[in-house]
Amino acid sequence: MNDVILAQYNEVALKLGHRSMFVGRLLQNVRASLKGLPTASVRSRSGRLVVELGSAAEEEVLRRLRVQPGLANLIPARRCRPEVEDIERTAAELIRTWRPPGSFRVDVRRADKNFPVKSPELAARIGAMAGEVTGAPVDLKSAPSVLRVIISREEAWVATSDRIEGAGGLPASTAGRVLLLLSGGIDSPVAGLRMLRRGCRLDAIHFHSAPFLDRTSQEKARRLAAVLARGQTSVRLSLIAFGEMQSEIVRTAPQPLRVVLYRRMMMRIASEVARVDFCSALVTGESLGQVASQTLANMAVIESAAGLPVLRPLVGMEKLEITRYARRNDTYRISVVPDQDCCTLFVPRHPATGARLGEVEAAERSISMDSMVEKALAERIRERIHPEWELDGRSAAAEL
Ligand code: ATP
Ligand code: MG
Numbered sequence: 001m002n003d004v005i006l007a008q009y010n011e012v013a014l015k016l017g018h019r020s021m022f023v024g025r026l027l028q029n030v031r032a033s034l035k036g037l038p039t040a041s042v043r044s045r046s047g048r049l050v051v052e053l054g055s056a057a058e059e060e061v062l063r064r065l066r067v068q069p070g071l072a073n074l075i076p077a078r079r080c081r082p083e084v085e086d087i088e089r090t091a092a093e094l095i096r097t098w099r100p101p102g103s104f105r106v107d108v109r110r111a112d113k114n115f116p117v118k119s120p121e122l123a124a125r126i127g128a129m130a131g132e133v134t135g136a137p138v139d140l141k142s143a144p145s146v147l148r149v150i151i152s153r154e155e156a157w158v159a160t161s162d163r164i165e166g167a168g169g170l171p172a173s174t175a176g177r178v179l180l181l182l183s184g185g186i187d188s189p190v191a192g193l194r195m196l197r198r199g200c201r202l203d204a205i206h207f208h209s210a211p212f213l214d215r216t217s218q219e220k221a222r223r224l225a226a227v228l229a230r231g232q233t234s235v236r237l238s239l240i241a242f243g244e245m246q247s248e249i250v251r252t253a254p255q256p257l258r259v260v261l262y263r264r265m266m267m268r269i270a271s272e273v274a275r276v277d278f279c280s281a282l283v284t285g286e287s288l289g290q291v292a293s294q295t296l297a298n299m300a301v302i303e304s305a306a307g308l309p310v311l312r313p314l315v316g317m318e319k320l321e322i323t324r325y326a327r328r329n330d331t332y333r334i335s336v337v338p339d340q341d342c343c344t345l346f347v348p349r350h351p352a353t354g355a356r357l358g359e360v361e362a363a364e365r366s367i368s369m370d371s372m373v374e375k376a377l378a379e380r381i382r383e384r385i386h387p388e389w390e391l392d393g394r395s396a397a398a399e400l
Contacts, residue, residue: 002058002076006150006157007049007065010072010168026070026171032233033064033387046111046152050079062164064389067230067329069197070171075148077159082151084117090158091126091147092133098160100136100145111152122149169197172232177201178311179279180228181270182237184220184339187285187314189228189331190322194313195283196231203236203279204228204385205270209243213340223334226388238273239381242266245372246346253363256352259293260360261367264305268369269376271307276377281309287322288315297354304357 009026023044030049031042039061040054049071053061058076065074080090106127108119127138130147148159180192182204192202206221218239225235242265249261270282286294293302303310314322326332 002078002159002161003053004077004079004157005051005053005058005061005065006075006077006159007051007068007071007166008073008075009048009070009171022070022171022174025174026068029070029172029232030065030068033068033230034061037061037064045154050155050157052079064230065166066164067167068172069167069169069199069231070174071166072168073166074164075157075159076161076164077148077150077157080156080158082112082115082153082156084122087122087149087151087156087158088126088129090156091149092129094158094160095130095133095147098130098134098147100134100143102145103137103139103143104130104134104145104147105138105140105143106130106147106149108149109151111150115151167197167231170199172196172199173201175199175201176281177203177277177279178281178283179270179274179277180204180283181266181285182206182221182224183285184217184224184335184337184341185285186326186332186335187287187290187322188283189224189285189335190326190329191283191285191311191313192228193231193325193329193331195311196228198313200283201232202228202283203238203274203277205238205240205273207240207242207266207269209246209340210241212243212247216337216339217341220334220337220339222383222385223388224331225385227329227331227334229385229387230389234387235385236277237383237385238277239383240269240273240376241379242376245376248367248372250346252366255348256350257355257360257363258346258348259351260298260301260355261363263293263298263302264360264364265369265372267302267306267310268373271305272373272377273380274308279308281311282306283311283313285314286312287317287319290319292351292353295353297356298352301355301357301360 027044037056038054039056040052042049042051078090080086106123108123110119131138150157178195178200180202182188196202204225208217225237229235245265253261
């Protein structure tokens with residue numbers, strides 16, 4: 001039985017900045033992600049985090065750690081004293097139930113170089129013992145199964161379980177706060193996940209067309225935010241009623257420009273929300289050429305309405321790649337639930353693919369932009385969305 005999970009982080013990533021700040025933040029994120037579970041403790045030990053399982057189920061702890069940005073890999077292990085006899089006794093216990101499917105090797109790492117036995121010698125001793133009990137052959141070069149021994153000054157760990165790949169990247173909330181424009185589609189949640197893995201802290205904003213359309217898009221935005229929140233404690237979600245603004249645009253602007261005008265309106269409102277909520281950039285799920293509105297010309301015109309940098313982490317990605325990422329990270333199943341997206345409302349048959357700024361600005365002159373932005377901010381609904389594993393069937397939303 002394992003009693004700890006060793007959560008290893010990416011050394012290279014940490015060299016980017018202040019190591020102790022990164023590790024401190026990672027520790028905080030990991031503790032927050034395990035909230036509600038009867039895990040005993042999380043501590044930092046010689047370049048890794050050690051999660052003491054306590055009476056929590058290993059599977060549940062792994063499920064939560066696997067999505068933590070900044071963790072490179074996870075090793076379920078058994079803890080013992082950093083002494084040869086105790087390490088060998090612990091290895092012997094684990095080997096009793098270990099059945100490597102093919103060949104195996106023993107990998108010994110000493111963080112404490114004063115340890116009295118050299119790594120190859122200890123590996124050979126444990127390897128001989130494991131060979132005898134399991135009957136499996138040793139292959140030092142390419143064995144699929146590895147028995148790991150890691151020795152630090154304060155404690156040692158022995159592991160026969162496979163190493164599990166983590167989310168990688170940088171710990172969440174180490175690179176600043178950004179505001180994600182979150183639709184109910186496939187792309188924007190993936191854009192959020194990508195920025196989360198680059199260390200950003202995410203807020204989200206969703207535009208909906210209630211009462212013109214039903215509330216499914218809002219519920220989807222909440223559920224998607226609850227998946228994004230797995231990596232960062234919670235997500236602040238702003239909900240903006242957009243229907244009235246859309247109908248004003250429809251009333252006053254030429255048909256082909258509608259989509260670009262909707263988007264520019266979203267940029268203005270999002271920029272203002274970002275400003276009052278201290279976000280340093282906007283994030284969208286736009287990908288070059290994916291749909292008519294996402295040409296270079298349109299992107300430029302849309303971006304010029306934003307008051308701060310617009311990050312588009314998917315701009316060079318194929319739809320297939322994006323979809324694969326969405327499936328792997330559990331947002332796809334929510335994104336494909338049919339909904340009435342605000343952008344399907346009053347969409348022209350032939351949207352402009354090469355909008356010109358002059359033309360767009362002329363169309364906007366008859367729209368009362370400032371008062372729309374003001375109204376949107378005054379009426380926005382703010383919610384704090386918690387990670388979906390804390391919900392147990394409760395609604396994702398809690399009033400902020
Ligand atoms: P997605 O799959 O993210 O909806 P999409 O391929 O449907 O993207 P568009 O509809 O052109 O593309 O939207 C481009 C981007 O604009 C989205 O990725 C998202 O960031 C933002 N966006 C679109 N609709 C909304 C909305 N209702 N609320 C918030 N942001 C939105
Ligand atoms: Mg969409």
